[in-house]
Structures are given as C-alpha cells and as structure tokens.
Amino acid sequence: MTTTPSRFVAVWRKLPIVHQVRQSVGLQRGMLVAGLILTGIFLLTALFAPLLAPYGFSQLRDDEGSFGAQVPPGGQHILGTTVGGYDVLSRVIWGSRTALLVIVVAVALSIFAGVLLGLVSGYLGSWIDRVLVVISDAVYAFPTLLLAIVAAIAISGGQSSFWGGVFAAAVSITVVYIPQYFRVIRAETVRIKSEAYVESAKVIGSSTPRIMFRHVFRNATRTLPLIFTLNSSEAILTLAGLGFLGFGIEPSAAAEWGYDLNKSISDVTSGIWWTSLFPGLAIVLVVLGITLVGESLNDLADPRLRTRRRADQSAPVLETAALSTVDLDGDVNSIDPLEARS
C-alpha cells in the first residue's frame, strides 16, 4: 500500500487473469491456479503439437516399417499404439489441436448470434422477445447430444474432412449454445433496462441503438467470460461424445479423442489399457482445467461467494474508516477516502 508500484507492475496487476489470482485466497486460489495450469498445458500442447508429437496423427509407419497394432507402452512408442496402429501419444497431442479449434469455432459462432439476439430481444421486448424465447425454449427441450448428431449429419452429409468435421462439431455445438448465451444476455438486458442510467440516457434523448450498444451492451456482457469458460468444457464433451458415437472426424483427417475412445472399447476387456486411458485422461484433465478456471472466476466475480483473507490483527490499517456497502452490482471497490470527507 505504501510503496507505489512501477507503471509496468500496475498494468500487470490489472490484467484480467492476474488480477483474479491476486484477489483470490486459500482454496479458491488453489482451484484457480490448478485450472490455469491445466488449461495452460492444454493451450501450449495444441499450439505446439507439430513440435511435441513424435509422429503424425495419421502416421502408421516410419522408416523402420509399420508401427504394429496394440503395441504396449515403452520403447519407440512411449504410450503404445492403438488397434488401428497409430501412436497413442501423438494422437493425444494432436487431439488437443482439434479440441481447441472446435472450441474456438463453436464459441465464436454462438457468442455473436446469442449476444445480439439476447440484446435485441431483451431491450425491445414485445413480440420479437416472445418468439425468440419460445424458440430457445424449444431448443432447450431437445437432448443436446441428439441435436448435435442431427446437425453433424446435416452439415457433413456423411462425408468427413478435417474442416468439415471441425465445423460439423462446432456448428452442432453452436445450435445448442446460442440459446444459452441468448438467455443469459437477455436476462441481464432486462435487468439493466430498468437501471437508472438507462433511463437517464432515455431522458437525455439517446436513440435506441445508442442506448443498446453504448449503455446496455457492455454492462450486459460482463458475465460472458464465465459462461465462455464453462461452455468451452461442455463443447469438448460434446465433441468427444460425437466422436465416440461415430459422428466425428475420421482418423485420417485429424486426431480426435472421442473417436479413439470408441475404437478402444474392445481393448478394455482384453487388458489393453493404454488405448483408452490416455485419450480419456486428456478429456478429463482439459474439462477439469477449464471448469476450474470458469468456476473460480465465477466465484471471484461475486463478492458474496468470494472468500477473503481475515483482517490481519497486526497489519497497519488504512487511514480512512469509510466503509462501503456491497451494492447489487457486486462492486465492493468503492471504499473511497473521499466518501467520508465530501
């Protein structure tokens, strides 16, 4: 408090994730850091897959000949090979790339449509709102995986290519997630619509689009990073589910964890553990990592859920005694030395 940090440090401390890590304490910090580490490993693996993977994802032989099927871990193949004769480690590493791509495409597609529809629907209300809500409820009523399967078939048309597969998975996830983003943004917009600052914009004479995008939009999207992380982990699960059911990407087009799991079903009963364990572990760890990040961010953003360090008995105390009350927005940072003096 007493020493003024340098400009660089000050900026660094305000960066989104860094800020939250500094803010957290105890178990919450542990969860957040664990999640960040897992997610970081996932991202790095996906980015540097060509450097990390010993073989290609569809490689069946090298200079010394064919790999052979179901080779146990050790030697040339650290994690063994699959029933199809692929190297397990390489498939797992390349698979992270597919997973990341699907997340990016799925979230990018659903977030824009969902946010825009939610904003329009929530702010304008009337019949548009009712129609959109009914449609999104109808989508909710479908089992998500079933909907994803239908979308996957419709898009790929039974053909399988890398981008076709990625898009089929991404679009099918999109269909399921647009209603989620729509719902969240609409609820926020309806709440913000009655806030005094929106009314004050109205009495100033601001046009409807200006109110929507300058005043409502940015305030309504504050919770998006949280839904984003939580949905990413669900996107991976949906992708794996699609692959497991045989609607994913063919092994020659890209590595995909769900597909590998599917092919290893028969191995499990015959004592070949390595073909199912590692892709499964990859799915679990990535989903766990992203969920941990999402949940901790969610808790930290809410002052009622955020745990704080207990007041230190010996530490020096701020000069002012002006205490803010926690307002509904969740802003507790209005502890203001000027409050008491004004």
Next chain:
Amino acid sequence: MSNIVEIRNLEVTFATDGGDVKAVDDVSLSLAPGEVLAIVGESGSGKSVTAKSVLGLLPETAVSRGAIVLNGKEVIGMSGKRLRELRGVDVAMVFQEPSTALNPVFTVGWQIAEGLRAHGNVSKREARTKAIEILRKVGIPEPESRVDYYPHQFSGGQKQRVVIAMALVLEPELIVADEPTTALDVTVQAEILDLLRRCRDEFGAAIILITHNMGIVADLSDRVAVMYQGKLVEEAPAQQLFDSAKHPYTQKLLAAVPRIGSGASRAAARVSDRAAAGGEKDVEPVVIADNLEIEFPGRFGRAPFRAVDRVSFTISPGEVLGLVGESGSGKTTIGRAIGGLNKITGGSLSVLGHEMLGFKERQFRPLRSDIGFVFQDPASSFNPLLTIAQCVAEPLIVHGKAEDPNDARGRVDELLEAVQLPRAFGDRFPHELSGGQRQRASLARSLALRPRLLIADEPTSALDVSVQAKVLELFADLQRDLGFAALFISHDLAVVDMLSDRIAVLYKGQLVEEGVGSEVLGNPQHPYTQRLLASLPVPDPREQTERREALRALTAVDY
C-alpha cells in the same frame, strides 16, 4: 444499578479488497436499563457496525477487539451456540427494511413463534397465544385473525410493528433498532417512534437506536452518541447535545439539518428577484397539467391502478415547484410523465408546449434537450463503465453539440466546475465518487444542454444530512444563476421548503393542497397536510415533545 451493556475500547476491522479497513476505532459506550441511546453519524461512520457487534452479527471478514459485556456476559469471542442463546432473550434487533426482514412464505404468527420455540419448549397453542398477545400489544388490530396473515397482507408500518413484536416477544432487556423508520413515510414514522417509546415505558427495554435523522434522535433518545469515521466524537444527554454541541462535527451535523420555515425568506427573495429581472408575468408556463390522470394496467381481471388522479398544476419559467407526498402518492409518476418516461392515460399534460397525451418518442425527442432529469439514486444513474466526463458529455453528443467525449471535454470541465467538482474527477469512474459527488455530477449532466426545465426526483434522499445540505445549496445557486424551471420531488417537507417557490402536496394520487411555501406550511388547510407537518420530527427535544402532543391531538380527531 448495573449497566445492561458495556462496550469498552471496541475496535472492528474489516478485510476488504482494498486492504484492511478499521470501521470502529476505540469506542466505549454503556447503557442503563430502560434508557434510549441514539447513535448518530453519516453512512460509513461505523454506527451500524458498533450496534451489530453487540449481537455478534458481524460478517466473517470482521475482526473485533475490545470488550462488549452484555448482562455480565462477554460477547466478543463467544461461540455460535452461546450467541444464539443470547439473541432474542437478552438482546433483539429491529431491522431497517421491514419488507425484507420478514419471510414472505410464512405467516407472521409462525415467525413470531419461531423465536419462542428457539428458546425453550413451547407448545404450538402457547406460542400462538403469545403471538396474538404480542401483536395486540404492538397495536395490530384484530390480532386473533391477523396472526395467520402473511407479511404481504400488511402495510409497511404494520410490517415494522410485526418486526418489533418479534423482537419483543422474548422480553429482551435490550433492543437494537437499526434505522427502524428510514423505509417508512413520515406519518407512519411517528407511529413507530411512539411504539418504540412504549417498548421502553411498558416493557422496560433499553434501546440502542441507530439513525441519521436528528429529528428522530430528538424525539426518542435520552442520550446521544455521535460517531464520525469510526470514532466516538461526542456523547451527551439529548437536550444538552442539541443545546450546546461541543464537537465541531456535531455542530456541523446539527446545522445541516433542514428545518421548516427556512425557505420562506428565500422564496420571497427569489420572487422579488424575478420581478426585478423584468416581471415576466404573462409568459406561458413550461408545464401545464390539467386533470392529469395516469393509470397502470392491472393484472388480468383486475381494475387498472390509478396512480395519479385528476391533478392540475402549472410550472412557470424559472419557478421551482416542490412536490411532496409519501411513497405511493404518485409524485414520482408525475415527474416521470413530464420526462416522457411514463405514458399518461387521461386529462392533459403539456410540457414545453408539447402535448404528452398520445406521446410519441420520435416527436418528443428534440424537446428532450430542454429537459434535465436528476434521479434519486446516484449510485445507479451512471453507466458504471464510462468515466464521469463521458457520462456528462453524453447529452452533448446525443444532441450533436459535440463529436465525441474529447471534443466535449471543455464544456464538461466547465460543467464540473459549476457543480464544484474538480476537473480531474472527469477521468474517474462513477464508483470512485461518493454519493454526494455523484449526485453533483448528475446535476452537471442534466444541466449540460442548459435546459429550461429540470425534474429532480428525490435527488437527496439517498444522501447523508451534511452532504444533502451542500447539494441543496448547490441546486439553489444553480437555479438562481441559470434560471431554469424545476419540479422538485421529495418526501421531506423541510427539503422542499428550502428550495421551492410553491409547494404541492399529493395524497393517494390526488393533489390535496397547493400554494406558496409559507402558506402551505404555515397554515395548512387539508387534514393530511396538517398531519404530515405535525409528524415531521424537529431536531430539538423540547419542541419535539410539544409537537408530539399536538400530533396526538390531531390524530385523535381524525380517527
């Protein structure tokens, strides 16, 4: 006789995101049986924290040091179980907001009985009998049937009576009342204060009363403790404090309390000013309401709710009309209708020559630059993601007077200076300003386009007394300099009296009295106005005792 509570060198520290904050610093207080101690101070002064620590009701982030001895028992460091045994029996709490202090899904009888059951084995029938008895004692009519009512079936004042009944049922020796009347109307407030007085006289309970209203302090308390920034700055018997306050902060606080009767001379001065300025007698009023009606559609199968019922008034250019009434009287609805936020359903309302019946936003929009609006809650009337300068620049940008916030910055700086805020505040975000500062910025925004009409909807009701005085003064200065007409809406007669040329009193949607301030307040005609005026507690214990008798006489005639 030993004291009920002894607070010795209490210190409470909160862990917050901004570091540790000491909310209460070395406070020592004591309270004898049957005594009423008022703790006053502005928000953030630590008065609530002090009182709540007596019940051990502090959040986990708080650390308290010192000693609180309640009936010979040390409260600080007490285990949860022992604290629960203590609460209700030795000390009970009356909360600020009666509508949230009661659980909406249980009957009030059940909720009163819950306290009884928590402290001993009481049969259902016994508990019910006791609940009925206590409801009768706090003045709920027909307690035998109303014991089975749900909280929403009571009015706000009755709900507060129920909350007080819950506090009284175990006959505690100490009641902590945290702003017990802040959420209530003035006329109801007087009744609740009467009830609290009876709590002391009939039940013999000592009361710690937390309030920021000096009138209530004068009405009820025996002794007053003044807190400022976590410290106890003065403690004295009530009469002595009001007669000769020692600490400069107390003096400032007492001076800031608006008093009825201070406005008459100001209004007269303004009228003569305006006459001197050119005697614009025959100018068309900026607002003409003629038999104005506003109805809100009822739920399916129910009659619509009539919020405003055949109200007629005018506001001339440069004139300040004060609109007074209790909650639900329709005063805010009228203000919002003039600002084009509510549609009117009958009669006629002409704002700056534009008829609001059959209102179309598109036609009205050009006129909006001539209307300023100050909202009640300064905390929410700014977009939290824009800086103050950007917020104040909004009207200029919307009406094409500036390209972007940077372009408007010169004018914004002028405006901020006009409301006595430093220029540098323009770069701050709304949450970095205090309530009073935000409300001044709000005033700057509403005046950005030099409007001819300003609507101020309870602009100071969320502020502390000392801050309120400054904002009101600023408002009066700006009004004099810029000469805009204003509709000033408030529930506080004294505040309206300070600023207004004329005062209109609303009661249940109807205009019951309208006239020059000195007439309405000096010689009220309508019984409601009389009661409203008599209910207002004045910050002087001696005078307040007389007024209390007068009010009793008045209400005795009424019922």
